[in-house]
Amino acid sequence: MNKLKFIIAILVTSIFIFTAVSIAQIEAPDIQTTFRIGGHYTTLDDYYKKAGEFYYGKEDPFPEFGLSLYSMEDSKSFNFSGDYFDKKNMFGRLNVMASDILKGSFSYRSFYRNKGTDLLENLMAKEKPDTLVGKSVTHEDTAPGADYGYTRHEINSDLEFKIPIDNKHDLKLIAAHRSIMHKGTEQKIVTMHCSSCHIQSHKVDVDRKSHNLSLDAQTAFDRLELGYGIEYNYYDSDVKTLEVFYDTAQHPNTGGAIGEFDARMNYNGEKVEVAREPKTEKISHRLNLKIPTGKGKLAGAFITSSIKNKWNDLRIRSNGGLLKYDVNFSPELHLLVDAKINRITNDEIFIDVAPWREGLTGGGQDLDYTRYSNLTRTLLSSNAKLKYRLGPFSDLFFQTGYERIKRDDYPEYGLNDKTTKFYGELKFKYRFVRLSSLRAKYRFTSIDNPFTIFGKLLEYRGNGTLFPLPDNGKVNYFQRDEIRYGNATNLPSLKHDIDVSMNVKAIKKLTITGGVRYTLEKNDDLDTFDYERTTLSPSLSFNLLGGPRWSFFAGGSLFKQTANAPVAFAMFDG
Amino acid sequence: MVNKIRFVNFPARFVYPLFIVAIVLFCLSPPLMAVPEDADYVGEEACLMCHDAYGESFGKTVHGRANIAGEAPVVSCESCHGPGSKHTESGEPADIFNPGKANSYEQTETCNTCHEKLKGNFGFSHLDIAGGCSDCHIVHSENEQLLVKQGSDLCFGCHVEVRGVFSMPSHHPVLEDRLQCYDCHQVHGGGAKFTSMDTERELCLSCHVDKQGPFVFEHDPVNEDCSICHNPHGSVADNLLIQADPFICMSCHPLHFHTSLDGVEEESSIRLHPDRGGLFTKDGFKRSMLTKCTQCHTQIHGSDLPAQSISGPGGLTR
Numbered sequence: 001m002n003k004l005k006f007i008i009a010i011l012v013t014s015i016f017i018f019t020a021v022s023i024a025q026i027e028a029p030d031i032q033t034t035f036r037i038g039g040h041y042t043t044l045d046d047y048y049k050k051a052g053e054f055y056y057g058k059e060d061p062f063p064e065f066g067l068s069l070y071s072m073e074d075s076k077s078f079n080f081s082g083d084y085f086d087k088k089n090m091f092g093r094l095n096v097m098a099s100d101i102l103k104g105s106f107s108y109r110s111f112y113r114n115k116g117t118d119l120l121e122n123l124m125a126k127e128k129p130d131t132l133v134g135k136s137v138t139h140e141d142t143a144p145g146a147d148y149g150y151t152r153h154e155i156n157s158d159l160e161f162k163i164p165i166d167n168k169h170d171l172k173l174i175a176a177h178r179s180i181m182h183k184g185t186e187q188k189i190v191t192m193h194c195s196s197c198h199i200q201s202h203k204v205d206v207d208r209k210s211h212n213l214s215l216d217a218q219t220a221f222d223r224l225e226l227g228y229g230i231e232y233n234y235y236d237s238d239v240k241t242l243e244v245f246y247d248t249a250q251h252p253n254t255g256g257a258i259g260e261f262d263a264r265m266n267y268n269g270e271k272v273e274v275a276r277e278p279k280t281e282k283i284s285h286r287l288n289l290k291i292p293t294g295k296g297k298l299a300g301a302f303i304t305s306s307i308k309n310k311w312n313d314l315r316i317r318s319n320g321g322l323l324k325y326d327v328n329f330s331p332e333l334h335l336l337v338d339a340k341i342n343r344i345t346n347d348e349i350f351i352d353v354a355p356w357r358e359g360l361t362g363g364g365q366d367l368d369y370t371r372y373s374n375l376t377r378t379l380l381s382s383n384a385k386l387k388y389r390l391g392p393f394s395d396l397f398f399q400t401g402y403e404r405i406k407r408d409d410y411p412e413y414g415l416n417d418k419t420t421k422f423y424g425e426l427k428f429k430y431r432f433v434r435l436s437s438l439r440a441k442y443r444f445t446s447i448d449n450p451f452t453i454f455g456k457l458l459e460y461r462g463n464g465t466l467f468p469l470p471d472n473g474k475v476n477y478f479q480r481d482e483i484r485y486g487n488a489t490n491l492p493s494l495k496h497d498i499d500v501s502m503n504v505k506a507i508k509k510l511t512i513t514g515g516v517r518y519t520l521e522k523n524d525d526l527d528t529f530d531y532e533r534t535t536l537s538p539s540l541s542f543n544l545l546g547g548p549r550w551s552f553f554a555g556g557s558l559f560k561q562t563a564n565a566p567v568a569f570a571m572f573d574g
Numbered sequence: 575m576v577n578k579i580r581f582v583n584f585p586a587r588f589v590y591p592l593f594i595v596a597i598v599l600f601c602l603s604p605p606l607m608a609v610p611e612d613a614d615y616v617g618e619e620a621c622l623m624c625h626d627a628y629g630e631s632f633g634k635t636v637h638g639r640a641n642i643a644g645e646a647p648v649v650s651c652e653s654c655h656g657p658g659s660k661h662t663e664s665g666e667p668a669d670i671f672n673p674g675k676a677n678s679y680e681q682t683e684t685c686n687t688c689h690e691k692l693k694g695n696f697g698f699s700h701l702d703i704a705g706g707c708s709d710c711h712i713v714h715s716e717n718e719q720l721l722v723k724q725g726s727d728l729c730f731g732c733h734v735e736v737r738g739v740f741s742m743p744s745h746h747p748v749l750e751d752r753l754q755c756y757d758c759h760q761v762h763g764g765g766a767k768f769t770s771m772d773t774e775r776e777l778c779l780s781c782h783v784d785k786q787g788p789f790v791f792e793h794d795p796v797n798e799d800c801s802i803c804h805n806p807h808g809s810v811a812d813n814l815l816i817q818a819d820p821f822i823c824m825s826c827h828p829l830h831f832h833t834s835l836d837g838v839e840e841e842s843s844i845r846l847h848p849d850r851g852g853l854f855t856k857d858g859f860k861r862s863m864l865t866k867c868t869q870c871h872t873q874i875h876g877s878d879l880p881a882q883s884i885s886g887p888g889g890l891t892r
Contacts, residue, residue: 054747070718072636079718089752111752116812122865125858128836135832137862138842138852180781191870191891193882199870210783235783246882266880266887274892275872276879278784307786311878314788346788346797353884367884371790375797431706451798453826490825491802503732513734539734551723553731557738563817 036066036083053114062086088112088151103160108153115148115186123199126253136197136252143203150184150206165219174216182208188242188275192268196247207238208277225290230283237277245271263357279310284318296327296335316375318344332389339382346373348409362469372409380404397427420448436505443497450491450523490531492521513555514540533563613657613669618650620662625651628714635716654684654713674708681706700761710761729755736807744815745808758806775800789876791888795826796875823867835859 041061066083076099082092093107120139127134161173183206190200214231248269249261262268284305291298300323307316320342328334349371357363383401390396403421425443466475501515516538523531541555622629628651632638652658654673661670673681685707710728711720721728726748730737740749747753755761758777778800779786785796795802803822804814811818817825837858842851855861868874873890881889 053744054750054752068718081718083751091751109752111747111750113747118866118869120869122861123869124842124852124854125835125837125862126840126842126854127859128838128856135835135859136842136854137858180783189869189872191872191882193870193889193891208784210781212780233783235786264884265882266884267882272892273879276877278787278789278878280783280786282786307788309788309878312790314790316788349790351790351880351887353880353887356884371792371888373788373792373797374794375788375792451795451802453794488826490822501732511731513732515735517735537735537738539738541731541734543731545722553727555730555734555737557735559735559738559742 030071032068032070034066034068036068037064039063053116054111101162101164103158105156105158107156110151110153112151112184113149115150115184118187118189118201120189120199120201129253134253137199138197139199139201141201143201146185146187146203148185148187148203150182150186153179153181153183155179169220172216172218174214174218176212176214176216178212180210182206190242190244190246190274192247196249197252198247200244202242202244202274204242204275205239208235209238210235223292227286227288229286229288231286233280233282235278235280237279239277241273241276243271244274245269260357260360263360263363266353276311280307281310282307293325294327295329296325299324299326312349314347314349316344316346318342320379334387336385337383340379342379344375344377344379346375348372362474365469374407374409376408378406380406394428394430397425397429399423399425399427417449417452419450422446436503436511438502439500441497441499443495443499445492445495445497447491447493447495449525450489450493452489452491489523491523492531492533493523493525494521496520509545511543511545512541513543514538531564533561535559535561612660614659615652615657616659616662618652621651621658624665631714631716635714636718636720637713653688673713681708685711700763725751726755729759729761739805739807739809742808742810744810744812746806746814778806785875787876790878791873791880791890792876793874793890820864820867827867830863832859833863 039062043059062085064083064085067080068082069078069080071078077095077097079095080093082090084090089111091107091109093105095103095105097103120141123137123139126136156176156178158174158176160175163171163173165171185203186206188202188204190202192198192200211234212231213233214229216227216229218225218227220226246268248258249265250256250258251261282305284303286301286303288299288301290300301321303318303320303322305318308314320340322338322340324336324338326334326336351369351371353367355363356365356367381401381403383399386398388396388398401421401423404418405420406418423443423445425441427439427441429437429439431437468475496519498518499515500517501513504512504514506512517535518537519533519535521531521533537557537559539555539557541553541557543555544552546552618629632651656671658670661667663669671680671684673684676684709732710722712722713720715722718724723731737749740746748755775798787796800806801816803816805816806814809815811822813819815822820829837856837860838854839856840854842854871890873879873892877890877892879892880887881891883889
């Protein structure tokens with residue numbers, strides 16, 4: 001981690017040094033300076049605080065300042081632009097060209113995100129009993145009235161060297177870095193399940209960091225273009241993980257049956273970590289080449305990556321390749337075909353849990369299992385895109401594609417199910433004068449067996465026979481669960497998408513844009529239910545470009561989405 | 575029972591009239607602007623004799639300032655407008671090529687003469703789909719990168735409906751200018767930065783790294799596709815969810831059976847936890863179990879720590 005920070009510091013420092021050198025080299029620089037000042041006022045009337053996720057419920061005037069500096073001479077230039085809203089919301093970017101062979105950029109931005117508060121007031125319930133026994137749920141807020149939110153900081157830096165190899169060829173090296181940091185507070189909720197039905201809310205600090213570092217090398221030998229890139233990502237949190245004492249397992253009302261409840265828990269009556277932040281490391285390599293062939297170009301790439309969970313050494317490995325062929329048969333006819341394959345493997349892991357109600361009558365069932373992952377899969381896809389120029393002002397686009405996802409473990413071992421998708425799209429574009437155009441698109445998608453949750457929803461017919469567990473002669477509720485629920489998905493097996501839009505330049509400076517988008521998604525392939533979702537979104541806008549320094553925009557759009565989908569209510573108690 | 579949507583009526587209402595409008599526009603289309611033949615280059619001084627106002631403003635553009643430097647490839651009037659000898663003699667607009675009035679191919683090819691790198695962005699980029707470079711750039715503008723507008727406002731000029739979606743209660747802060755469309759979208763085509771396979775899921779995870787895993791206990795849709803639950807532009811429900819919690823969860827999962835329990839309305843003074851008093855409500859269990867699944871299943875994107883119950887250690891509650 002320290003090595004990573006050191007490399008990032010070197011990169012960022014280099015950009016500032018080059019900036020200083022670049023500015024110093026510009027003799028009597030002619031700097032274009034723009035200063036912006038403005039503001040806005042926010043009023044909140046009966047406004048749910050969460051709705052102001054980024055304008056976080058402050059009823060105030062908000063000032064805004066901006067500054068731009070720009071200078072260019074020969075092949076040297078610098079360009080700074082920055083905006084300040086308040087100490088948690090600001091933006092700045094610096095682009096520097098120190099010479100023909102060296103370019104750099106640096107940017108910083110921050111904004112505050114209000115995370116809202118779960119008041120937990122819905123979590124107070126007690127079963128209507130005839131006696132004292134019965135289920136209950138209670139809540140406890142350890143930081144009542146706390147505000148939660150974090151400031152997101154993002155730093156980007158890029159440095160590009162162009163190293164001449166000979167008179168014709170260069171080697172381009174690009175070093176890039178991005179850091180995203182979250183600093184603030186969040187609410188963490190702890191659920192003590194069944195044994196006490198006790199929900200606790202805790203305020204915890206947030207200090208998450210994600211660092212990306214990449215290095216790319218690109219060169220061309222006559223007609224062959226070659227590139228290699230390596231990228232490294234590290235994610236971690238500097239905050240100590242919350243530790244909470246989980247109540248001793250016993251009946252939530254009577255305090256009795258300690259042995260019975262204890263035998264159903266993985267842990268109780270002890271302090272354990274909760275909501276631990278991930279600690280991951282990702283490294284990827286990309287090799288790509290591009291070569292002209294006849295009237296077209298052939299491009300290929302091989303990508304390999306590995307993501308490691310540093311808490312437990314679990315890994316996701318990915319190896320993929322893609323090929324693209326782009327050819328202009330004539331000025332009117334342009335074809336692009338591509339094919340991609342990607343193999344992802346996610347490590348399996350054995351989950352060792354305590355035996356169910358060990359030592360009690362009818363207990364002792366071994367519930368250990370191996371966690372397989374539906375991420376382990378092979379993806380295949382291919383697309384063909386054809387552009388045909390109908391005339392000087394009109395184009396016709398046709399696209400079609402096929403995608404296949406073959407999951408090894410989906411989502412339970414042995415199902416070996418796969419999803420296939422086919423789509424076709426026809427698009428027409430007509431441009432009748434400058435900035436005036438019409439576009440119409442129709443896309444049809446057919447999906448065979450979209451991602452489905454197996455055995456998690458709804459009762460289904462012919463559900464078989466329940467057998468009591470050995471020893472205690474009783475049927476348990478998890479046995480009922482297993483036979484009563486069917487398969488479900490909220491993804492379509494058929495999709496129609498229509499999109500029509502038009503830009504009209506009404507007068508010289510005024511453009512009117514109107515359009516409508518309609519989407520219909522359906523799935524009636526499952527035995528259990530039909531699913532359907534429609535989206536209708538018409539829009540209209542007016543855009544007046546009054547001059548280089550001012551413009552006026554007014555527009556409106558309607559977004560209407562209707563979904564017919566099942567909601568499953570449990571029909572019995574235990 | 576699902577209501578049948580009258581899909582067949584939709585084309586009749588919207589598409590057919592627009593198709594007729596398109597045909598009318600096609601018939602009214604002006605002739606193609608072409609580069610005049612047999613013309614010669616005359617130099618920008620000849621152009622500025624009449625178009626002096628353009629000369630002054632052009633000097634402040636990125637192209638004009640590059641010319642002042644003298645070392646970069648010179649961009650003059652005829653670099654884009656082609657040879658102007660016939661036009662200088664006749665004064666007729668038809669005698670010189672005007673990219674602003676050309677079709678998108680002619681216009682784009684003019685720009686690509688120098689900006690070949692964009693042409694090299696393999697595939698059908700935004701450049702092809704849009705009306706040409708001038709949809710977003712004004713060559714005679716003094717703006718940065720010659721853009722018609724800065725930031726996401728430029729994109730919203732055409733993608734108005736997306737601007738509308740960003741106005742929904744939960745959204746990425748694009749309208750607030752904290753993020754820009756180009757943070758996720760490559761307007762000129764090409765791969766996304768800090769992703770390797772350029773998939774949508776990977777794009778989301780390039781910022782939301784904490785969700786990428788691998789986790790010991792997983793939530794299958796997270797491995798599949800973020801858009802199963804989220805709309806990245808905006809939504810009415812919190813956290814960019816396409817439906818509010820608990821309904822998004824209930825479209826795949828049943829509720830806990832506790833929902834069907836009748837409750838009592840009384841002061842809480844239960845024996846086990848007397849310090850956690852309060853008022854129980856009659857419909858308490860329904861409120862508890864029907865408000866937000868993620869109140870208890872907090873680690874919905876995955877966790878390395880088992881939940882408390884032996885029978886469901888992958889409950890994503892810890």
